[in-house]
Amino acid sequence: MREQIRRVLSEHARLPVDVATLGDDDDLFRAGMTSHASVNVMLALEDTFDIEFPEAKLRKATFESVSAIEAALIELRSVSA
Amino acid sequence: MILTRGEMREVVAKIADEYALPNADDVDRQARFPIEAIDGLKSAGVLSALVPPELGGLGATLSEAGDSIAVLSRRCSSSAMILAMHHLQVACLAAHGNNGVLRTYLADVADRQLLLASATTEVGVGGQLRTSRCALEASGGRFRLEKQAGVISYGAHADAVLATCRSGPDAAPSDQVLVLCVPPGLELEQTTEWDTLGFRGTCSPGFALRAEGEIDQVLTDPFGDIAGRTMLPVSHVLWAFVWLGLASAALTKARNYIQGEARKNPGSSPAGAPRLAELAVVHQQLESLVRMSAQRFDQRADGEDQSMGFALSFNSLKVAASTLLVDIVTRALGICGMAGYSQTSPFSMGRLLRDAHGAALMVNNDRILGDNAQLLLIYKES
Numbered sequence: 026m027r028e029q030i031r032r033v034l035s036e037h038a039r040l041p042v043d044v045a046t047l048g049d050d051d052d053l054f055r056a057g058m059t060s061h062a063s064v065n066v067m068l069a070l071e072d073t074f075d076i077e078f079p080e081a082k083l084r085k086a087t088f089e090s091v092s093a094i095e096a097a098l099i100e101l102r103s104v105s106a
Numbered sequence: 107m108i109l110t111r112g113e114m115r116e117v118v119a120k121i122a123d124e125y126a127l128p129n130a131d132d133v134d135r136q137a138r139f140p141i142e143a144i145d146g147l148k149s150a151g152v153l154s155a156l157v158p159p160e161l162g163g164l165g166a167t168l169s170e171a172g173d174s175i176a177v178l179s180r181r182c183s184s185s186a187m188i189l190a191m192h193h194l195q196v197a198c199l200a201a202h203g204n205n206g207v208l209r210t211y212l213a214d215v216a217d218r219q220l221l222l223a224s225a226t227t228e229v230g231v232g233g234q235l236r237t238s239r240c241a242l243e244a245s246g247g248r249f250r251l252e253k254q255a256g257v258i259s260y261g262a263h264a265d266a267v268l269a270t271c272r273s274g275p276d277a278a279p280s281d282q283v284l285v286l287c288v289p290p291g292l293e294l295e296q297t298t299e300w301d302t303l304g305f306r307g308t309c310s311p312g313f314a315l316r317a318e319g320e321i322d323q324v325l326t327d328p329f330g331d332i333a334g335r336t337m338l339p340v341s342h343v344l345w346a347f348v349w350l351g352l353a354s355a356a357l358t359k360a361r362n363y364i365q366g367e368a369r370k371n372p373g374s375s376p377a378g379a380p381r382l383a384e385l386a387v388v389h390q391q392l393e394s395l396v397r398m399s400a401q402r403f404d405q406r407a408d409g410e411d412q413s414m415g416f417a418l419s420f421n422s423l424k425v426a427a428s429t430l431l432v433d434i435v436t437r438a439l440g441i442c443g444m445a446g447y448s449q450t451s452p453f454s455m456g457r458l459l460r461d462a463h464g465a466a467l468m469v470n471n472d473r474i475l476g477d478n479a480q481l482l483l484i485y486k487e488s
Contacts, residue, residue, distance in 0.1 A: 057278025
């Protein structure tokens with residue numbers, strides 16, 4: 026799952042650095058992801074994992090690191106399962 | 107000094123009548139700082155309206171602060187805009203300046219009635235709030251900053267400037283902090299002229315800013331949080347109160363004009379009377395929108411200010427209020443006719459109309475609609 030998340034980030038987060046250089050817990054916003062780019066990341070994640078982020082998850086904290094995104098995806102999958 | 111929040115509206119109304127109104131046309135004509143009104147606000151203690159009570163301020167709500175801004179704006183919208191922008195800086199400091207140095211400074215704002223300005227724009231970046239080129243250079247508990255600010259409203263008259271910048275020389279353009287720059291560690295060199303159609307008294311040219319100071323002058327939250335939770339919603343609300351005051355001034359002129367016509371011919375309704383009734387409808391839309399938005403901010407639940415719905419709502423307020431304002435002043439001009447078109451009649455709409463057109467341009471509505479368009483691609487609540 027982390028590899029898929031990283032692929033989405035490398036295509037849509039428009040980071041000034043290579044995603045591979047970031048750790049799972051590194052802050053993506055500090056690394057240069059803008060809020061505009063985070064919207065595209067969210068859309069791509071919804072498409073890749075065939076899920077929808079509910080309103081309660083549409084917060085900066087959900088998308089601030091690879092681990093945070095993974096935790097949100099796992100939670101959403103367990104709810105829909 | 108003002109004793110209570112409850113007295114603020116009345117005190118500001120008096121300052122507006124005695125100091126702002128008699129100088130408003132001269133401030134506009136010469137594009138000069140409204141020193142009389144701002145000194146009046148200082149001596150009454152109004153500049154600490156949003157400073158928390160435990161630091162010597164009034165601890166006013168946004169609704170209360172906004173109400174007094176609208177009262178002032180009826181007389182001089184440049185004075186009101188300066189007060190609104192000052193309150194905005196205080197709100198950011200109060201909510202996100204959580205260390206001893208910044209708390210002490212806020213107490214100083216209340217005690218000495220200091221006027222705070224803002225340097226968020228940057229040459230080469232334009233009005234993109236969430237992008238900076240310049241960077242904080244920190245070492246040994248001190249910082250240095252150099253910024254080419256495209257605009258610093260009333261920069262030459264402010265006691266301090268809050269500036270955005272990247273958090274360090276290696277930081278990404280969106281990784282920003284907000285830093286309080288104060289003399290003697292603050293130097294401003296004016297780089298451009300301010301000669302605009304409206305809001306001429308805000309005196310907002312560009313400046314080269316050079317600052318140094320203690321590292322604790324950097325606000326304690328990342329600028330992204332400050333912008334989303336405080337700077338954007340508070341600025342949209344307080345600016346909207348400036349526009350409400352302008353709209354009320356236009357409505358009052360139109361009403362006075364129609365009432366004068368009615369007195370000349372009792373028994374027959376003036377031709378423009380239905381237009382005045384329509385104008386009152388639009389004015390009420392604006393007033394309801396502005397007051398409701400201020401209440402929403404004042405009554406926000408914990409964490410609500412980080413939600414997408416919150417951002418959408420205050421962005422929409424800005425677009426709606428600035429559009430309604432131009433509509434209102436244009437309708438008022440139509441009602442007053444040639445008397446409104448005149449630059450010298452008591453019904454002159456000139457300054458109001460020129461100021462009104464600034465509302466959609468300062469933080470351009472197209473930029474805000476673009477932000478909302480992006481958010482609406484994923485927003486789920488209705």
